Amino acid sequence: MPETHPPKDEGRAASNLPPLSLHIPEPRYRPGDTPDFGDIDVPAVEATPRPGEATKPDAMRELSYGLVRVLDFDGQAKGQWDPKLTPERLRIMLRYMMLVRAFDDRMFRAQRQGKTSFYMKCTGEEATSVASTMALDRGDMCFPSYRQQGILIARDYPLIQMMNQIYSNRGDHLMGRQLPIMYSAPEHGFFSVSGNLATQYPQAVGWAMASASKGDSRIATVWCGEGSSAEGDFHSALTFATVYNAPVIFNVVNNQWAISSFSGFAGGERTTFAARAVGYGIAGLRIDGNDPLAVYAATQWAADRARTNNGPTLIEHFTYRSEGHSTSDDPSAYRPADEATAWPLGDPIARLRQHLETLGEWDAERHETQAKELDDLVKTTQKQSEKLGILGHGMHQPFETMFQDVFEEMPWHLKEQCDQMLAEQEAKFGPNWKPE
């Protein structure tokens, strides 16, 4: 180590200052603690004004620090942000969210049964993708992170294709190349999911810029978690979006946890994630992410804003990750088991159900019937999918597909390596082995 010298006389006695100290963020509750979120500020539903979609970002800054809400805790829709959806539309929303949850439960169990390598649930966060997607036009392009299966469900993507991808089986149109849940569905406006975090952020901006440069009417929308908002890609995306006034909606799903790191490791102790928008001169909305109607209303506002050349919006969905990060995670090792139930904003499915029941448009019996119907649908589809194979049981894609699509045309070195791999299979399985 080189010898370092403290600065000489700086005009005051350095020895009188307390030593510097480094702050390492620590979540408020660890396993064994009793979580109490009583100090989280939940403003009244009517307290938040809804500005016009063309409002300049600096005239609506307080919305980056507040909490847009529509549903109160008695199940009433109130205030300026109420999107006033018909009961039929509300029932469709409820059905999609319930289907996402039924699908998640079933696929999580399939992973535990050894049928695939990995799964990620979005329990408690269903509104942030389902309600958001329902407020978009069908042609709008979604750039999801790994926890937005609700987009596909809300766009009626075939469940069996999701399952085939999860099982990497013969029916998987991604040829078994991607980790489970990293879907791709261009015809449903769903971009290929990456395992590298927040890379989709600048890509969505690029798509939106392309749409604008072509005089199209479609917009882009993108999701990341509060944890990955710390990535440089996030800054790249917001910078490009504000520079070119790109028609894009940025969603930050603040579910409080990034694997075991709480939101404080992304800066959440200091300010809101919606407040990131302020520095870029972008509209920011902090919303109750467990309130499906608030999610719908905010997305609709941002979509109208983008579509009328009024620029991008950053929406922070304030929510809670009720379960582990993935099947590879054990949240009981780092947070209290009952944090989810202590969360002050409830559960999005329960809240929408309560609202519909309050309106007299739904009841317990219909709810139970629908839950069973969706459960049966998922089970039946799962059986069909498993006929096409599950991971690690031989019914994978043909071996040579490993080398396809690296490039549009296979160059010589990949052809050579493909031949080598096929010869290895022959050596392994005997002379009568044939490539599938």
Next chain:
Amino acid sequence: MAETKTMNMIEAINSAMDVMLARDPNMVVMGEDVGFFGGVFRATAGLQKKHGKTRVFDTPINECGIIGVAVGMGAYGLRPVPEIQFADYIYPGLDQLVSEAARLRYRSANDFICPMTVRTPFGGGIFGGQTHSQSPESIMTHICGVKTVIPSNPYDAKGLLIAAIEDNDPVVFLEPKRIYNGPFSGYYDRPVEPWSKHDASAVPEDYYRIELGKAATVRSGEALTILAYGTMVHVTKTIVEEMGIDAEIIDLRTLLPLDIDAIETSVKKTGRCLIIHEATRTSGFGAELAALVQERCFYHLEAPVERVTGFDTPYPHSLEWAYFPGPVRIATALTKILKD
């Protein structure tokens, strides 16, 4: 044959983009200072004025954003041609290049493609110091899913760039900036010769393409095979001619996919192989070439495969010419390989 015009490498690259912007309404050019100003090396001069601001435009100083945005534009259906102002600046965008652009076709099984060409000037010899002189080609060839192209003269630069832009996969197009304005002999203390004295400066004004993956034989010979690309093609040629050696010089032009047939045929004929690049030595592209040559031509070799490269140090500013694989280093290697 269409009208030709005398062009230096910058003008040829500019012409390739001009031709393609006119032919393909989906092509866009973007990068730092490329719009109104026309680029710090002038490669995009006049293109914004001619093709419009939404086709040729400046970007924030953010390489992650430039490449990431280009991936999204490609997904929409555009054909982006981003410029990274210096190859040394590509690293902030490397995740978008390696994990996104290069993998998109594969991971989505052709749902989405990335028909992007990243143009970027590379290499030293212009007193650029360590952040304006690097040669990162071996990093690019190590990414599966990216093609790597390096032209060595104006004619090739235009034809290869057009082929790269038309390619439906991501291409990193590395432009040897030391020879933008004229071929370099390797003697930094001699006057620079302009491109106009070189045959390859006669460039058709219209569209033409040179297929990717094809090397060019710059000089036929029997004594040994020299594999080079970019600036080093010209340095090598100068030294070989000075020494009166009957060398066969192969300009690789595309590093990936590599023209292995041209290499194999030549080395089997001459029995000797010298590899020359400006990039640092360890894990450089020369290592890959040396491995391929010994795998395929071992029983035809009469001497060990030799490499002439830059040293494994950052590119120094004041000692640039002690770093550069110039005449002395090349002559020493030639003498050794011919004696063995």
